[in-house]
Amino acid sequence: QVxxxxxxxxxxxxxxxxxxxxxxxxxxxxxxAMGWFRQAPGEEREFVAANNWGGxxxxxxxxxxxxxxxxxDRPKNTLYLQMDSLKPEDTAVYYxxxxxxxxTLLKGERNVIAYWGKGTLVTVSS
Numbered sequence: 830q831v832x833x834x835x836x837x838x839x840x841x842x843x844x845x846x847x848x849x850x851x852x853x854x855x856x857x858x859x860x861x862a863m864g865w866f867r868q869a870p871g872e873e874r875e876f877v878a879a880n881n882w883g884g885x886x887x888x889x890x891x892x893x894x895x896x897x898x899x900x901x902d903r904p905k906n907t908l909y910l911q912m913d914s915l916k917p918e919d920t921a922v923y924y925x926x927x928x929x930x931x932x933t934l935l936k937g938e939r940n941v942i943a944y945w946g947k948g949t950l951v952t953v954s955s
Contacts, residue, residue, distance in 0.1 A: 831861065831927055831944040835923065835924065836949060841915055841953055842954050843955050849923055853908070864880070864934040867922065869921040893919075896913050910923070919951060925946040928941075
């Protein structure tokens with residue numbers, strides 16, 4: 830069982846930056862692909878970014894490419910999402926996810942992905 834705990838959300842002005850963290854309860858670096866999703870009010874949960882267990886392969890949604898960066902601290906079992914040049918449309922609850930298969934994360938099938946965190950709220954004001 831893997832528990833994921835997100836932190837780092839908050840209120841920021843448009844153009845600002847935030848760094849989200851996702852602490853995993855077990856060693857994930859050698860096994861799990863991990864990623865970030867977000868869900869805005871009244872919207873479906875959507876894929877944001879993901880990387881493979883080694884962190885050498887990264888994928889981003891087109892809407893965040895060039896502004897967000899996903900990374901891992903493997904000894905700390907922590908996943909990060911550096912968010913720069915934030916826009917009001919980035920406002921959402923951000924969720925961390927983990928699965929043995931990167932392809933499962935990329936498909937974004939909520940009921941198939943093995944582990945989810947409870948989310949952290951990011952609000953970007955205009």
